[in-house]
Each structure stands twice: as C-alpha cells, then as structure tokens.
C-alpha cells in the first residue's frame with residue numbers, strides 16, 4: 050500500500066470554502082508543502098518544525114480512519130494540506146469510490162498528478178502577490194490537463210488587498226472557462242487568538258462591494274464559513 054504523510058484527519062464537518070461550501074466532509078490534511086504563503090492558515094501542515102506531529106500511514110489506514118469518522122456513511126473526502134499533490138492518492142481514491150465516497154482536492158496548482166483525473170472535484174487555488182509566492186502557470190496548466198474531461202475543476206482565489214484583486218481579475222481572464230470563487234483573506238491565523246467576526250465581515254463586505262461596483266459578475270464571493278463558526282480552531 051502507498052505510504053502517506055498525514056498531518057490530521059478530521060470530521061465530519063461542513064466544507065467551509067468555495068464550490069462545495071456546506072457539504073458534509075471528512076478532511077485528510079497531508080504534511081508538507083512546496084510553498085510558504087506568508088498568510089498560510091495551516092502552517093502545522095507546512096513547516097517541517099511540525100514534522101514530528103505528522104503520521105506515516107498507508108492508504109488502507111487512512112481509509113479505515115475515514116470509515117470510522119463517517120461511520121461508513123458515504124460523504125465527500127477533501128484532500129488538503131500542505132500540498133496533497135506531493136503525494137500519491139490513487140489507492141485511497143479507489144478504495145473510497147468503491148464504497149460510494151466522493152473526493153475533492155485542494156491544491157495551489159504547482160504540481161500535477163495523474164490521480165487528479167480520478168477526483169470528483171479539483172480545487173485549484175493559485176496564490177496572489179500577497180502570499181509572497183510566484184505562480185508557475187505551466188505547472189498550473191498541467192494540473193488542468195490532468196483533470197480535463199474527468200473531474201470538475203474550479204478556481205478559488207484568496208484576496209487580501211487591491212493588488213490581489215487586480216491579480217485575480219487577470220487570472221480570471223486567463224481561465225474564463227473555470228468556475229471562480231473568491232474569498233477574503235483571514236489576517237489572524239493563530240489558533241490561540243480569537244478571530245473578530247466584525248473584521249471578517251468588513252473584509253467580505255469590501256470584496257462584495259468591489260465586485261459589484263466593477264460589475265464583475267463571474268465569481269461567487271464567499272466567506273470561510275468554518276472560520277465564522279469556529280475561528281481558527283483546528284480539526285473543524
């Protein structure tokens with residue numbers, strides 16, 4: 050069985066972001082990422098200082114944990130991270146599909162994998178300038194190719210400021226065929242610090258006002274629902 054490096058497996062909870070918002074979901078969060086976004090809300094699955102908390106599990110063990118958490122009731126499994134595209138999910142997806150589960154994957158689009166075509170939903174989240182990362186659009190296009198015709202692919206962009214907003218408009222123009230979701234960036238990602246709901250609401254309002262003012266009707270603008278409900282608490 051394929052070995053996987055897992056930071057956490059949790060749920061069922063609701064998907065808090067993007068195209069599948071509100072959908073009952075078990076999250077499989079992998080350890081390790083090729084990016085270091087300045088505002089990453091999941092550094093415990095990115096920074097190697099947390100490596101000792103990541104578990105080596107084979108696909109069968111991950112699948113057993115998904116079955117336990119869901120009590121064998123099929124639902125959506127979201128592969129997130131870190132960057133899950135570093136690892137091989139072919140076996141886990143096959144095990145889950147055979148039992149009627151669906152699979153989504155959240156990745157920045159920097160590494161393409163053949164198993165993207167086995168997913169039900171691929172969420173590509175290219176990073177805007179505020180992240181400090183530079184998008185490799187050739188790699189991004191390769192991700193699209195791997196998924197093409199096989200699974201539904203959407204784009205989700207996090208926006209912190211005016212520069213990110215202008216960048217998102219450029220990315221949207223580049224991929225007019227991709228359903229687009231925008232979410233405001235969360236400036237407070239420390240799990241020990243309470244989020245201020247008013248700050249989250251103000252950021253969302255700013256983004257809604259901007260898109261409406263510009264008559265930019267292509268994207269859906271959504272909050273991070275799980276952050277509204279639980280702040281930066283882990284495992285929800």
Ligand SMILES: C[S@@+](CC[C@H](N)C(=O)[O-])C[C@H]1O[C@@H](n2cnc3c(N)ncnc32)[C@H](O)[C@@H]1O
Pocket residue numbers: 082088089090091129130131132133155156157173174205207232233234235236238273
């Ligand atoms: C933690 S990432 C893991 C998956 C993958 N590495 C990626 O970035 O797409 C999951 C999602 O959370 C988003 N995200 C991370 N930090 C955030 C923050 N501070 N505010 C809003 N969204 C954030 C990412 O952009 C991505 O869409």
Ligand SMILES: Nc1nc2[nH]cc(C(=O)O)c2c(=O)[nH]1
Pocket residue numbers: 062063064065066076091129130155275285
């Ligand atoms: N409820 C909930 N929804 C989410 N959507 C994307 C998440 C992620 O960190 O990948 C996430 C998460 O960690 N929890």
Ligand code: SF4
Pocket residue numbers: 082083084085086089090091092095130131132157
């Ligand atoms: S790509 Fe995703 S997991 Fe990696 S640092 Fe950026 S937001 Fe965090």
Ligand SMILES: [Mg+2]
Pocket residue numbers: 090091
């Ligand atoms: Mg998150």
